[in-house]
Amino acid sequence: MDRRINMKIVLKQKFPFYIAIGTFFLALIIAGCAPGKKPFGYHLLKINEKFVDENLIKEEWVRFYEQHRRDAGMHRKPLEEVNHIFINTVIERVLTELYISNRKDIVVSQEEVSNYIDKYVKPSYYAMLDEHSPIPESYKDIQIPPSKFEDTRSFLQRLRTLPEIARKYEISVSKEEINNEYEKQKMANVLVIGRILVTSNQPSKFVDEIEGKIKSGANFAELCRDYSLDQETKYSGGLVGNLRNLHLIPHLENNLDKIKKGELLRINPDKKSITFILIEDIVPFYHPKEEIEQILLLQKFATSDAFKQWIGELKNSNKVEIMDPLYKVFQVYQDGKYAEAGKLYEEIYQKNKTAPHFLSQGIECYKKASNWKRVIQLCSENENRFPGLRLDYYLIKAEAFFRLNKTNEALAFLKKAEKEAGNNSLNIGRVAEAYFGLGFTNEGIALTNSIH
Secondary structure, eight states, X not given: OOOOOOOOOXXXXXXXXXXXXXXXXXXXXXXXXXXXXXXXXXXXXXXXXXXXXXXXXXXXHHHHHXXXXXXXXXXXXXXXXXXXXXXXXXXXXXXHHHHHHTOTTOOOOHHHHHXXXXXXIHHHHHHTOOTTSOOOSSGGGOOOOHHHHHHHHHHHHHHHHHHHHHHHTTOXXXXXHHHHHHHHHHHHSEEEEEEEEEEEOOSHHHHHHHHHHHXXXXXXHHHHHHXXXXXXXXXXXXXXXXXXXXXXXXXXXXXXXXXXXXXXXXXXXXSSXXXXXXXXXXXXXXXXXXXXXXXXHXXXXXXXXXXXXXXXXXXXXXXXXXXXXXXXXXXXXXXXXXXXXXXXXXXXXXXXXXXXXXXXXXXXXXXXXXXXXHHHHHXXXXXXXXXXXXXXXXXXXHHHXXXXXXXXXXXXXXXXXXXXXXXXXXXXXXXXXXXXXXXOHHHHHHHHHHTO
């Protein structure tokens, strides 16, 4: 009998190999709030013998979720791989912050943070307000989430540190790239803050009279209250915030560099009304070219192989320990440490005994590590727990006994598998394939003939 092995028995998947990120995120929130449960991120990662703050991990998970929630490719990945990608983003952040904190020459004051927020962040938030949002009198009055201050500090620290590292790795930015980004920002990052007064276009003398009052310096808010037909702005002084969001004033976009603060525009959008537009303020919030160069260098470096190399060097010079096997196992498997990966999957399964996926993965790891005795043991321990997978376990045990040169036992489990397959032609085909694959040709032929 030819006992050459020409096939590989793989556990048939009857359970999903991935959990959609949105569902997983919700599960984490629920788990973190459940009585008696440890909050998400608790003792998940240790760097230099110190546990990483769970709040930082939660914060990174929210960013990670927002970044990937519409990423179909990420949703299709196994949970172990998603966790691997996520935990590495946390490690990168912590190691980068640790490096910067050790650089005594890098100091960002609270005043610098506040100035940056006033100059760039608040205008960008104000620019995103639409007609359904409450609009403050000044863009400087807009409320910024407290977390944004720390984010800004971190950004400024990186901006002062990482570009110089990028240059050491010979990463550069061309003048063309800088100029293109500058022109792009110059067009996009300008607030045109204004007020509007909408009135009927008849009689024309009445309209001219209102225009004259505005030009002579009359209180625009009072004129709105007395004459404006637009109920949404009539009692708010006509304030509409960023005029560029209205999309009804092509004159603005076409002549952005010519419009002046204090200018009064008069347009006739629907032939039935006249809209007066008072340009109250013009606020550019684009970066100068020297800052754009630094920002582009930072962006290039963060997505480069050089950054991965630099992080790798930081990992080697710091002690990084992933404490949860569900976040550790993917990398261990990728490194070819199959026996260790099998143990990690067993540990995961012990915490999630209703999820046979982890058990199945552990069995596959032990197969790759040629630990056939452990494969047999795990299949035997769980074939009654998951009767729907019993056929799979019989086939795997048959291969395991065969690998241990116990052909009689291998044949016996193939016979059990044949009985378990019943009249299901698909399952009978799988068993026949196993017969042939393990060299039991006569039995394979007999079973194949029985279904024809």
